[in-house]
Amino acid sequence: MGIDQPARARVEALLAGDRAVTGFTARAWGREGEVTLCARTRGPADAARLFAAIRALLPPRPRGPITLRTDSGLAYETPPTR
Numbered sequence: 552m553g554i555d556q557p558a559r560a561r562v563e564a565l566l567a568g569d570r571a572v573t574g575f576t577a578r579a580w581g582r583e584g585e586v587t588l589c590a591r592t593r594g595p596a597d598a599a600r601l602f603a604a605i606r607a608l609l610p611p612r613p614r615g616p617i618t619l620r621t622d623s624g625l626a627y628e629t630p631p632t633r
Contacts, residue, residue: 554584555614562605566590569604571597585615595623602627 566575566588575590592598598621606627609617617629 554581554586555610555617556584558609558613558617559586559588561608562588565601565604565608569601571601583615595621598623599625 563575563577566572571593573591573593575588578587578589579585580587590598590601592601602619602621602625605619609619609627609629611629613629619625619627
């Protein structure tokens with residue numbers, strides 16, 4: 552199935568342009584392009600704000616599942632695809 556490349560591109564653009572992000576890495580792990588993006592922020596408040604901004608970018612029906620988490624416990628998963 553692969554991943555939702557447009558969603559990934561939007562998230563990476565947001566991370567690259569956000570002043571509270573001190574850096575981010577992408578680690579590929581799947582056979583179909585799955586990747587884990589890990590962003591470092593200046594503080595927990597920035598992470599919470601970034602969580603909300605990223606969640607707003609995610610399509611309601613992405614091409615593949617998307618999971619979003621913070622170290623403080625915020626979590627969101629897109630509905631499973633059918």
